[in-house]
């Protein structure tokens with residue numbers, strides 16, 4: 173099955189509310205459908221800035237705006253959509269084979285990514301024309 177933006181959904185994580193602060197959590201095999209191999213986060217992004225696009229051949233991920241907000245443009249080669257992430261308890265599933273761009277970061281925002289694979293430069297498609305070619309195989 174070719175991956176589609178229509179399978180890239182936002183899930184709402186558990187939230188424990190407390191006067192002294194709220195908490196959300198992510199657990200392998202409970203609320204996400206893959207084993208997390210790696211977590212990374214992007215911070216110190218200048219307000220209003222965008223980060224360049226790429227796709228992954230095999231890696232899938234969940235993305236959370238743990239602080240602040242940003243937009244994620246998703247593109248499966250046929251359809252596109254933009255998802256605004258602005259709540260620390262919302263997680264966007266980006267399937268494999270989806271072109272993504274992150275845009276409009278608010279100042280001080282933090283983008284946390286939970287990935288299904290270890291870092292592998294060979295898994296990246298950085299060029300949009302190559303991505304379209306990959307989707308048409």
Ligand code: TYD
Pocket residue numbers: 212214223224225226274291
């Ligand atoms: P990248 O995934 O391209 O992030 P973005 O599309 O948001 O800019 O990663 C940026 C750079 O960081 C790229 O040169 C690869 C490197 N990198 C690592 O070395 N290890 C990692 O785990 C990740 C995610 C990126």
